Amino acid sequence: MLAHERHGSGTPIVLIHGIGHRRQGWDPIVPLLxxxxxxxxxxxxxxxxxxxxYDAQGKPVRQYLHEVFEEFYAQIGIEQPHVVGNSLGGLIALEAAMNGNARSVVGLSPAGFWKGDLDFLYVRTLFRTMIGAAGLLAPVAPVLFRTKLGKVVGFSWLSSHASRIPxxxxxxxxxxxxxxxxxxxELFGGAFRFEGPLPVPATIAWSQHDKVLLPYQGRHARKVLPEAFHTVLRGVGHVPMLDDAELVARTILDTVARAERIDNAA
Structure with missing residues (x-):
């Protein structure tokens, strides 16, 4: 089973992080929800x-992730939760909607909306570069990240306020x-675009200062998914939970409320 944590009670909301991140990235959001x-x-x-x-056993990334999360939902006993994802997690959330496994979705700078090979090369090269840099920084990270400058050096590509990260x-x-x-x-090797359309209420929220999936991709997402609600998250970077937890939580709760109004009216 995928490692996970459950908090609170009520209508379930599943939070899925992006490539290279971990579930604790959502910690600032959890108590608000x-x-x-x-x-x-x-x-x-x-x-x-x-x-x-990661063990896809030869399956395409898209199929493997679908099966992993469908099994995960069955294991923890939930059906059609509200699903929220950042970056790759956003793409997984959108896929969940297409597969009937989501009541609503929020994609925070979701993957899957690059236009061509050059765009994808930029993202892949950025990750390769930053992971390489992480390897060099690892021996001194406990000391380096006690300083604001050190955190900016390590995380400004993901956060507009990297100096605030503990x-x-x-x-x-x-x-x-x-x-x-x-x-x-493996995930980069099997990357895929999202085409829609979406059968459930959805919000696509692009970070204003995204340096990973550049904001023009948000404009492309508007063309691909005109049925979704589109917004810009002001003042935040690619991982917006690090920068403005209240803004992200409000975006999620607004979408959940919209879905519940539709359900109640049906």
Whole structure:
């Protein structure tokens, strides 16, 4: 089973992190969603955090992730939760909607909307470069990340306010990224675009200062998914939970409320 945590009670919301990250990235958001009356489930992707290794056994990435999460939902006894994802997690959330496994979805700078090979090369090269840099920084990370400058050096590509990241979180995130390298290679090797349309209420929220999936991809997502609600998350980077937990929580809760209004009216 995928490593996960469950918090609170009520209508379930599943939170899925991005490539190279871990479930603890959602920690700033969890209490805000629990306080609003929801059960919140955070989960580590295969080969990330404390989950088992990525083992697709020759299956395409798209099929493998679908099967992994469908099995996960069955194992923990939930059906059609609200699903929220960041980056690759956003793409997984959108896929969940297409597969009938989501009541609503929120994609926070979701993957799957690059236009061509050059765009994808940029993302792949950025990750390769930053993972390489993480390997060089790892021996000095516990000291380096006690300083604001050190955290900016390590995480400004993901966060607009990297200096605010707690030192212990920064160190753990760096080591997690390094440990996830085999899964990252597999996921990039089988990357795919999302085409829709979406059969459930959805929000696509692009980070204003995204340096990974550049904001023009949000404009492309508007063309691909005109049925979704589209918004820009002001003042945040690619991993917006690090920068403005309240903004992200509000975006999620607005989408959940919209879905529940539709359900109640049906």
């Amino acid at each position: 629990v306080a609003a009356g929801h059960e919140v489930i955070t989960v580590d992707l295969p080969g990330h955090g404390e989950s088992p290794a 030192a212990d979180v920064a160190v753990a995130d760096l080591h997690n990224m390094l440990a996830a390298r085999p899964a990252v290679r």
